Amino acid sequence: MAENRKYLPLASTRRLEKLMTRYYFLTRYHRFWGKPLRRPLAWVTSGAPVELLRAFRIHPVYPENYGAICGTRRVSAQLCQVAEAAGYSQDLCSYARSHIGSILRPELAPMGGLPKPDLLVACNNICGTVLKWYEALARIFRVPLLVLDTPFLPGELTESAKSYVLEQLKHMADFLAHFTGRRLDRRELERHMALSKETVNLWKEIRGFCRAKPSPLNAPDLFIHMAPIVVLRGTPQAVHYYRLLRNEVNSRVQQGQGAVPGEKIRLVWDNIAIWYRIFGFFQMFSERGACFVTDTYSGGWVMELTEGDPLESLAATYTEIFLNRSPEFRARQMIELIKDYNADGFVMHSNRSCKPYSLVQEVIRRRVMQETGVPGLVVEADMADQRVFAEEPVRNRVQAFLETLSDI
Amino acid sequence: MLNKYYLGIDIGSLTTKVVLVDDTGAVAARAADRSGYSGRRVAERLVEEILKEKGLDKKDISATVATGYGRVTFPADREISEITCQARGIAHLFPAARTVIDIGGQDSKVIKLLPGGKVADFAMNDKCAAGTGRFLEVMAGALEVRVEDLDDLAAQSGESCPISSICTVFAESEVISHIAAGRQKADIVAGVCASVAARVASLASRTGLEPEVVFTGGVARNKGVVNALAEHLRCRLLVPEEPEVTAALGAALLAGNIKV
Ligand code: SF4
Numbered sequence: 001m002a003e004n005r006k007y008l009p010l011a012s013t014r015r016l017e018k019l020m021t022r023y024y025f026l027t028r029y030h031r032f033w034g035k036p037l038r039r040p041l042a043w044v045t046s047g048a049p050v051e052l053l054r055a056f057r058i059h060p061v062y063p064e065n066y067g068a069i070c071g072t073r074r075v076s077a078q079l080c081q082v083a084e085a086a087g088y089s090q091d092l093c094s095y096a097r098s099h100i101g102s103i104l105r106p107e108l109a110p111m112g113g114l115p116k117p118d119l120l121v122a123c124n125n126i127c128g129t130v131l132k133w134y135e136a137l138a139r140i141f142r143v144p145l146l147v148l149d150t151p152f153l154p155g156e157l158t159e160s161a162k163s164y165v166l167e168q169l170k171h172m173a174d175f176l177a178h179f180t181g182r183r184l185d186r187r188e189l190e191r192h193m194a195l196s197k198e199t200v201n202l203w204k205e206i207r208g209f210c211r212a213k214p215s216p217l218n219a220p221d222l223f224i225h226m227a228p229i230v231v232l233r234g235t236p237q238a239v240h241y242y243r244l245l246r247n248e249v250n251s252r253v254q255q256g257q258g259a260v261p262g263e264k265i266r267l268v269w270d271n272i273a274i275w276y277r278i279f280g281f282f283q284m285f286s287e288r289g290a291c292f293v294t295d296t297y298s299g300g301w302v303m304e305l306t307e308g309d310p311l312e313s314l315a316a317t318y319t320e321i322f323l324n325r326s327p328e329f330r331a332r333q334m335i336e337l338i339k340d341y342n343a344d345g346f347v348m349h350s351n352r353s354c355k356p357y358s359l360v361q362e363v364i365r366r367r368v369m370q371e372t373g374v375p376g377l378v379v380e381a382d383m384a385d386q387r388v389f390a391e392e393p394v395r396n397r398v399q400a401f402l403e404t405l406s407d408i
Numbered sequence: 409m410l411n412k413y414y415l416g417i418d419i420g421s422l423t424t425k426v427v428l429v430d431d432t433g434a435v436a437a438r439a440a441d442r443s444g445y446s447g448r449r450v451a452e453r454l455v456e457e458i459l460k461e462k463g464l465d466k467k468d469i470s471a472t473v474a475t476g477y478g479r480v481t482f483p484a485d486r487e488i489s490e491i492t493c494q495a496r497g498i499a500h501l502f503p504a505a506r507t508v509i510d511i512g513g514q515d516s517k518v519i520k521l522l523p524g525g526k527v528a529d530f531a532m533n534d535k536c537a538a539g540t541g542r543f544l545e546v547m548a549g550a551l552e553v554r555v556e557d558l559d560d561l562a563a564q565s566g567e568s569c570p571i572s573s574i575c576t577v578f579a580e581s582e583v584i585s586h587i588a589a590g591r592q593k594a595d596i597v598a599g600v601c602a603s604v605a606a607r608v609a610s611l612a613s614r615t616g617l618e619p620e621v622v623f624t625g626g627v628a629r630n631k632g633v634v635n636a637l638a639e640h641l642r643c644r645l646l647v648p649e650e651p652e653v654t655a656a657l658g659a660a661l662l663a664g665n666i667k668v
Contacts, residue, residue, distance in 0.1 A: 362614060369529065380534055392477060393515070397532060400491035404527040 008259050010221060012245045019241055020227055027061050030115050034059065040118035040180060043137065047125040047321050049148065049169065049314045051196050051234045051305075055189035056176045060121075061114055062231050063133075067095030069110050070102065071275030071384030078108055080385050093353040094385040096133040103140060117141060119179065123148040125324040127356045144179065146172055150319040154326050157319055165315040173311070189310050192234040197305050202242035203229050204302045209249045210293045211341050214258025215266065216249050219292030220282050221259060223273040226298040233301075264289035265405050268337050270296045270364075271349035271357050272383040284398045288406070293341045296322065296333065327360040331367040338372045345375045345405055352382040377401040412470045415455065416660030418490065418653070419447035419478025422513030422541060423626065425656040426454040428462070428469075433500060433666040437462050438653050447478035473663040475655055477514070488662055490655045491519055491530050497658030498622050499525025500666075501648055506618040509608060509637070509645070510655075511627035513541040516608050520615045524667075531614040537576040539607030541627050546576055547600045550583045551593055555630075561597040562632025568598030574607065597632060605636035612641065621645055626652045 026033075030041045042053055044060045053060055070076045071094070079101030080094055086104055088097055102109030120143060122134035131147065138145040148168055151161045173184045203226075210217050225245060232238035252258075267285065269292045274281050282292065300322055306313045322330060338346060346368065348361045365376045379397060382388035412431040418424065424447045428437040439454040451474075459465065474484035475493040490512075498508050499521060508519040516539045520529040537543050541555075548555045569586050573579045579600075586596045604627070621643055627633055628651035638645045648654055 366614075375529060378531075393532070396477070396489055396491075400489035400527070400530060403489055403492045404530075 008257065008261075010217075010225070010245070010248060012241075012248050013224070015241060015244055016225060016227065019232070019237060023231060024111060027059070028111060028115060030059060034118075038181065041115060042119040042121050043114070043117040043134075044121040045123050045126060045130045045134070046230055047318060047323075048121045048123045049172075049318050051189060051192040051310075052169065052173060052314060053121065053176070054192040054234045055185060056180045056182055058119065058176070058180065060231070061117070063099040063114065064095050065227065065231050066102070066110075066114055067098045067384055068273070068275050070098040071386075072278060073110050074276045074386060075108065075110060076276065076384035077387050079105070080387075082108065093127070093129045093133070093355075094382055095353065096129060098384055099133075100136065103137075117143055119143055120145040121148070122146070123150060123318060125150040125318055125321045127323065127354065129355070144175075146175065148172065148318070150321075150324055153319065153324055153329075157316055161319060162312070162315050165319050166312055169311045169315055186310065193305055193310055193313065195236060195239055196234040199229055199233055199238045199242055200302055200304060202239065202246050204304075206242065206246050206249050207294060207299060207302065209253050212253045213266075213342070214256070214260065214263035215291050215293040215341075216252035216257060216259055217293075218259040218282060218286065219269045219295050220273070220278050222292075222295055222298040223278060226301060229301045258291065260286045260289065260291035262289050263291045265345070265402065266291060266293045266341065266343045268292065268294055268296075268334065268341065268343045268346040269349070270334065270346060270361065271351045272297050272354060274349060274381050274389065275384055276386040277381075277389065281394075284395060285402070288402050290402060290405075292347070293343060294337050296330070296337070299337075323356050327363050327367075330360065331364045331371075334364060334368045335371050338368065338374055343374065345377070345401070347377045347379060347401070349383075350378050350380045352380070352388050353385065354383065375401065375404055411468075412664070413464065413468050414660045414664035414666070415469050415472040415484075416493070416656040416658065416663060417451050417455070417472065417474045417479075417482055417484060418476040418493070418656035418659060419443060419451055419474065419482060420476045420490075420513055421515075423652065424450045424454065424476075424478070425653045426451060426458060427653055427656040427660045428458055429657070429660040429664060429666070431664060431666070433661055433664070435657065438650070438656070440652060443478065446481075447476075448481040451478075451482055471663040473659040475659045485663065488659060491517065491527060493658035493662060494624065494655040495519050495521055495527045495658065496525045496661050497654035497656075498624065498648075500657065500661055501654065502620060502622050502646055504620045505622045505646070507612070507615070507621045509612060509621060509623050511539065511541060511604070511608060511623075511625040511633070513626065516540050516611060516625075516627075518608070518612045518615050518617075520618065529615045531611050533607070533611060536574070538574045538579070539604050539611070541625070543576050543579070543604060544600065544627060544630070544633075546580055547583055547597075550580050551587070551596060553593065553597070558597050558601070559629070559631050561594045562601050562630075562635075564594040565592070565598035567595055568602055569595045571599045571603040574603075579603065598636075601630065601632035601636045602640075604633050605640045608637060609640040617641060617643065619643060623647050624651045624654045628652075 076098045080097040082101035083097040102113040106113035228238045416427045425440045437458040472484040474482040475490045479487040517532040623645040
């Protein structure tokens with residue numbers, strides 16, 4: 001079972017639950033409406049250019065979001081074991097293992113697993129893992145796999161990198177036209193991009209409210225309420241939902257209401273949430289008056305789509321995703337968050353699953369500490385596989401870290 | 409006027425340590441024993457013994473701070489993490505200390521200190537027994553020697569056997585294969601000490617190493633590890649007279665709010 005929160009709840013959460021239930025309900029019964037409406041179902045990575053797929057009326061489903069659901073419901077470890085028994089390495093990302101486990105043993109999986117895909121779309125802007133993961137899926141389901149290869153950016157986006165990605169997007173559009181039997185409707189694409197843009201702007205605005213002291217939101221709020229920007233980005237429902245959330249968060253700020261009562265310490269979070277301990281983990285902080293006012297993870301979805309040619313804009317935006325960028329870029333991002341949100345320290349989740357996110361953290365930690373003078377803590381865990389979580393050592397480090405911040 | 413006393417209790421994974429200080433911060437008494445099944449009971453017994461020895465009563469103790477893994481089990485006035493306690497204890501004994509390397513039973517840590525004993529940064533071993541007292545115990549077991557004797561044995565080594573595996577279980581089988589290959593016990597022990605040192609040195613590289621460097625925890629009694637570590641880090645290591653009680657001392661000082 002999922003855990004309960006121990007601090008100020010958001011009224012919007014009910015609406016969020018409804019929205020997500022509806023999305024997963026539609027997804028689950030896609031087989032009844034997908035064919036007649038000529039709307040294929042695609043499994044896509046979180047960093048895939050979903051606006052293009054939506055323009056072709058494809059229904060996107062996110063195995064990574066599903067992995068987070070498995071984590072929150074604490075069934076990941078079991079599903080991972082299924083995948084491990086089938087030969088997948090324990091070192092493989094636990095979203096991939098949970099998802100593959102859910103395909104092999106749907107009876108163990110939430111919602112009986114995800115409905116079968118007609119198409120797979122993977123973009124390696126988040127990691128290289130998704131390539132092999134989706135190749136395995138393509139072999140299992142024998143459906144086409146589209147790969148968008150976004151070159152890693154050691155510095156700024158170059159013209160050649162951009163045109164390389166743009167070329168692929170054009171090919172992708174041609175393939176999708178053929179696959180769906182629809183033509184690429186530029187107006188449709190622009191409409192979805194405008195909706196995406198609006199969603200992103202709202203999310204940015206909501207996150208910005210947390211500069212207030214006390215902060216109206218704590219990290220678990222951000223993690224839970226980011227779901228629509230991941231799976232419904234580019235739809236009117238997402239825009240509608242975030243307007244609602246914006247109003248609620250805004251009114252918290254107006255009333256000086258903080259997420260953590262008696263906020264004393266302000267922290268920044270780095271890396272994916274620890275889903276199976278989403279409230280318990282942060283309670284170790286909130287019970288000592290520490291609030292996570294912002295994070296790099298849910299902030300990853302504040303990716304602004306530039307004006308101009310829609311495909312060019314997609315090429316730039318999806319290549320510039322922070323996980324596809326240098327440690328220098330990420331250190332700078334962290335430093336800015338600390339200054340901008342007036343944070344007293346930062347906590348990095350060294351996530352066994354997610355190598356691109358975690359491997360460079362120690363380098364970033366040192367640089368950020370040097371430049372900002374605030375302390376940073378590294379906590380070792382995994383986002384979904386709870387077998388990796390060692391309660392006592394984690395508690396010990398967290399306590400020591402908070403003691404350094406509270407003048408014992 | 410009666411003296412005030414403060415108690416620091418460190419319930420570690422392997423041993424429990426108790427330190428009593430007076431209001432000047434001077435150590436009045438100390439005791440230690442294996443934590444066993446219930447560290448809390450061991451702590452209570454040690455406290456009783458100390459009080460008896462000093463002719464004191466429970467109410468002579470003004471405040472108690474508990475630390476270590478069992479800290480929440482002991483009914484103290486406050487529980488404080490061993491990192492904060494260790495830092496305070498070391499700053500008291502060695503005001504010039506800027507780095508503490510602590511190797512305890514189940515974990516090893518490196519603490520960077522600010523003047524006055526405040527913690528600037530720290531790093532702890534990953535969830536793994538490599539580079540800890542437990543690692544040494546397992547290896548001593550495989551070699552059929554007492555942990556206390558590792559010290560002398562390491563000193564006799566001519567050429568240490570490298571232990572490459574970090575995993576305690578794999579390292580143990582490496583030790584066993586060295587034994588099977590007829591290598592000298594002393595050389596294997598030296599290799600084991602070097603392995604602990606290498607592990608802890610990599611931990612120290614996360615926080616950086618600033619002199620003076622103080623080495624604490626039960627393992628600091630082992631000269632084999634001390635020498636291997638000093639060599640690895642290329643710096644002088646200060647070892648307190650009783651390296652395993654410094655966190656308990658810090659806890660007692662924190663109980664009395666006795667500043668450095
Ligand atoms: S490795 Fe990281 S970025 Fe890649 S799918 Fe797993 S969690 Fe996502």
